[in-house]
Amino acid sequence: MKEKLYDIAIDKPLTSARRKALNQHIARNFHLSDVPLRYEWDAGAVEILRITADPMIFEVRFHAQKVEIYASAPLWARLLLTVKKKELLKQEIQAILSGIGFVTG
Secondary structure (H helix, E strand, C coil): EEEEEEEEEECCCHHHHHHHHHHHHHHHHHHCCCCCCEEEECCCCCCCEEECCEEEEEEEEEECEHHHHHHHCCHHHHCCCHHHHHHHHHHHHHHHHHHHHCCCC
């Protein structure tokens, strides 16, 4: 089951330069994860990024003024994603988006 976790406002849309910067950020930080990560851009919709951190799959949908984050996982894994962990994850995503230039100010 796919669950919407966040809507995050952005000032600037996804561009090829921001997509490249995001790919570089992920590649530089893979080693920080406790579980193996995989990521891929949707072949049919270039504004959708999927990140797999077994057993969870995150789908990041880029729009002109917001980013939507969805997650799908078995029930036991969803129960481990507490309110506090969701907030920390949101803060991390916001910092990444800001650092790459999606958010100004």
